[in-house]
Amino acid sequence: MAGADLELVGITKRFPGFTAIENLDLVIPAGSFFALLGPSGCGKTTTLRLVAGLEDPTAGRILIGGKDVTQTKPFQRPVNTVFQSYALFPHMTVLENVAFGLRRRRVSDPIAKAHDALRLVELDHLAARRPQQLSGGQQQRVALARAVVNEPALLLLDEPLGALDLKLRRQMQLELKTIQTEVGLTFVHVTHDQEEAMTMADTVAVMNRGRIEQLGAPEELYELPKTAFVANFLGQSNLFTGEVIESAGDTIAVDVAGSRIVVPKSRAARHSGTVTVGVRPEKLSLLTTRPASTAAQNVIGAGRVIDVSFSGVSTQYIVEIPALGSMIVFAQNMVFGPVVDRGAEVWLSWTVDHGFGLEDLPDATAEQSPDDLQPLHATHTGSAAAGSTKISA
Amino acid sequence: MAITAFTGVATSTDASPRRKKSWVALVLLLPGLLYLVLFFIVPLVSLVITSLQVPSPTAFGQYDTAFNWQTYGVVISTYGTQILRSFLYALLATIFALLFSYPLAYFIGVKVRRYPILQGLMLVLVIAPFFISFLLRTLAWKAILSDDGVVVGGLKALSLMGSQDHLTGTPVAVVFGLTYNFIPFMCLPLYTTLERLDVRYLEASNDLYAGTFETFRKVILPLSLPGIVSGTLLTFIPATGDYVNASSEFLGGASSTMVGNVIQSNFLVQLNYPVAAALSIILMAIILVIVSLYVKRSGTDDLV
Numbered sequence A: 001m002a003g004a005d006l007e008l009v010g011i012t013k014r015f016p017g018f019t020a021i022e023n024l025d026l027v028i029p030a031g032s033f034f035a036l037l038g039p040s041g042c043g044k045t046t047t048l049r050l051v052a053g054l055e056d057p058t059a060g061r062i063l064i065g066g067k068d069v070t071q072t073k074p075f076q077r078p079v080n081t082v083f084q085s086y087a088l089f090p091h092m093t094v095l096e097n098v099a100f101g102l103r104r105r106r107v108s109d110p111i112a113k114a115h116d117a118l119r120l121v122e123l124d125h126l127a128a129r130r131p132q133q134l135s136g137g138q139q140q141r142v143a144l145a146r147a148v149v150n151e152p153a154l155l156l157l158d159e160p161l162g163a164l165d166l167k168l169r170r171q172m173q174l175e176l177k178t179i180q181t182e183v184g185l186t187f188v189h190v191t192h193d194q195e196e197a198m199t200m201a202d203t204v205a206v207m208n209r210g211r212i213e214q215l216g217a218p219e220e221l222y223e224l225p226k227t228a229f230v231a232n233f234l235g236q237s238n239l240f241t242g243e244v245i246e247s248a249g250d251t252i253a254v255d256v257a258g259s260r261i262v263v264p265k266s267r268a269a270r271h272s273g274t275v276t277v278g279v280r281p282e283k284l285s286l287l288t289t290r291p292a293s294t295a296a297q298n299v300i301g302a303g304r305v306i307d308v309s310f311s312g313v314s315t316q317y318i319v320e321i322p323a324l325g326s327m328i329v330f331a332q333n334m335v336f337g338p339v340v341d342r343g344a345e346v347w348l349s350w351t352v353d354h355g356f357g358l359e360d361l362p363d364a365t366a367e368q369s370p371d372d373l374q375p376l377h378a379t380h381t382g383s384a385a386a387g388s389t390k391i392s393a
Numbered sequence B: 001m002a003i004t005a006f007t008g009v010a011t012s013t014d015a016s017p018r019r020k021k022s023w024v025a026l027v028l029l030l031p032g033l034l035y036l037v038l039f040f041i042v043p044l045v046s047l048v049i050t051s052l053q054v055p056s057p058t059a060f061g062q063y064d065t066a067f068n069w070q071t072y073g074v075v076i077s078t079y080g081t082q083i084l085r086s087f088l089y090a091l092l093a094t095i096f097a098l099l100f101s102y103p104l105a106y107f108i109g110v111k112v113r114r115y116p117i118l119q120g121l122m123l124v125l126v127i128a129p130f131f132i133s134f135l136l137r138t139l140a141w142k143a144i145l146s147d148d149g150v151v152v153g154g155l156k157a158l159s160l161m162g163s164q165d166h167l168t169g170t171p172v173a174v175v176f177g178l179t180y181n182f183i184p185f186m187c188l189p190l191y192t193t194l195e196r197l198d199v200r201y202l203e204a205s206n207d208l209y210a211g212t213f214e215t216f217r218k219v220i221l222p223l224s225l226p227g228i229v230s231g232t233l234l235t236f237i238p239a240t241g242d243y244v245n246a247s248s249e250f251l252g253g254a255s256s257t258m259v260g261n262v263i264q265s266n267f268l269v270q271l272n273y274p275v276a277a278a279l280s281i282i283l284m285a286i287i288l289v290i291v292s293l294y295v296k297r298s299g300t301d302d303l304v
């Protein structure tokens, strides 16, 4: 069976005293690998549970392959889930776990098909074991086999790689991608790991506080983030907020505490008033002398390097610029080691075409709800702590 | 299974520093072992000796030590009906108690899990009967089921019972009494396993195309098997030997006498100790065989 489209129309989910999903509209085309990316507690699991039928929406409709399934029970939907906790049946062997769905649907030859699925995840030799006798990574693969074997129109994966160590996670990411290409199902993969979302998915939706902030191909989201949340959750950004002082031709110019920053109109969501513009840290050049300003370059400085951290492939510099705040710069290690030392006086420049203008302004309160957002931001994306450079003019 | 395999390895490769610990363990076990010898082995041996005694030619109620194994044959041929009936009643009571308790325990353990106060309250209600002596409760049932009680009156008014029919003294009343008295023993072990049942397995089962009934049969039932086994054992074993419900002073009658009543009357009324002892031993042996077969089967998941 080929995958089917998934369509969510105006989905709202309220728990007593708490709105988990707010008027969500979403279309996931058949056969795609779709990633739902967002911090912990933003409503990813709830979204999957709504699609699987384990939770009823407060409002809205769910369509799978064009058919309205909002009122149907989970076992009537052509959907299977790889649960965050795996939920493998402890009283059955691995093989019986995988054959479970096939037996319920009276598919012929369930045992042979279950063995095939176990071979796909390279675990056929453990078919006779109980789930408790497997490692976390193996259990995760059994959970995947148990779902994939049913060839559902839609496969939902709820942070399936969360429990794995980094190396195994990278390996499983590749395997998942291969399996998806092989079986041609529609995968909806939930994760809070931006790197995982970007390497695996055709389309990434960034979710925050029960809403989808932006949706698109990974490179599109990265190169042209629409909101401050996306700019900082997906990679890191240097952001500047100021008044538009010039809107001529193809560009707008923004005055940020006396510095003039130019952004192409085509890459800016708003062209007047107070706006936030930004640039990715790897797009910045670090200069030890003030460059001649040209129309094609933005230059800010002078500032002082306050931190240098070497990470092998690249070096991260933090540059403190008076009135603008601290900026992050990633520079590839083209020479041996860092090119400037801490305390050096530097200027930063970037090509005008690399800048972007956001729809919203960075908002200190919107960014994090202290209990669940913070830790994952810090450990898994590395973006919040160092990357959210908020500047107010 | 894996656990026994591991412990097997562990004990066989135990190094000498552990020896001291097993000595301590023995000392700690001593009171328990003494208890077993004193209150189980000694009475059992004396019961076997009694069952083989012959009546003393000189005095009524006196018996001489002998090896009169024929008593067993006599007992089986005389009281075979009562023995069979006991197992039948106990089986029925176990089944009815299970059918009644399972939904109740499921409701308390799973459905009201989110409301701990309600859950506690319902548990107290299950245990509440224990606060009153079961003799009193059974007597109360006798009054309720008596010929001039509401139940019989109501059934007669509905023409569901003839004017000459009774409830007390019938097998129905005895099985009802057994069921009623053992429901808490069934309910509590069931509750304990169901309370720990992870609902995520039920969601996974639902997600894998199993409807409500199939989820129950394939996931809930097997996962609650330990509770079913202990609940049924705690009901079946004491119910088989029960002599209160079937006694004619309570809910029973001549046609519903159970082996417990026979033993009681032989011991206390007829002073026929060998017969009473032989009956006890036969009862114990049959229960032992049934229970070990049952536990063995349930251990291999064949039960469902």
Ligand SMILES: Nc1ncnc2c1ncn2[C@@H]1O[C@H](COP(=O)(O)OP(=O)(O)O)[C@@H](O)[C@H]1O
Pocket: A015, A016, A018, A020, A038, A039, A040, A041, A042, A043, A044, A045, A046, A047
């Ligand atoms: N059954 C529930 N009752 C109340 N609140 C819930 C329930 N399930 C989830 N929530 C809340 O909804 C929000 C989203 O949860 P979830 O979808 O699990 O987030 P995540 O993106 O981490 O998977 C959380 O703040 C959570 O506390």
Ligand SMILES: [Mg+2]
Pocket: A041, A044, A045, A046, A084, A158, A159
């Ligand atoms: Mg989640």
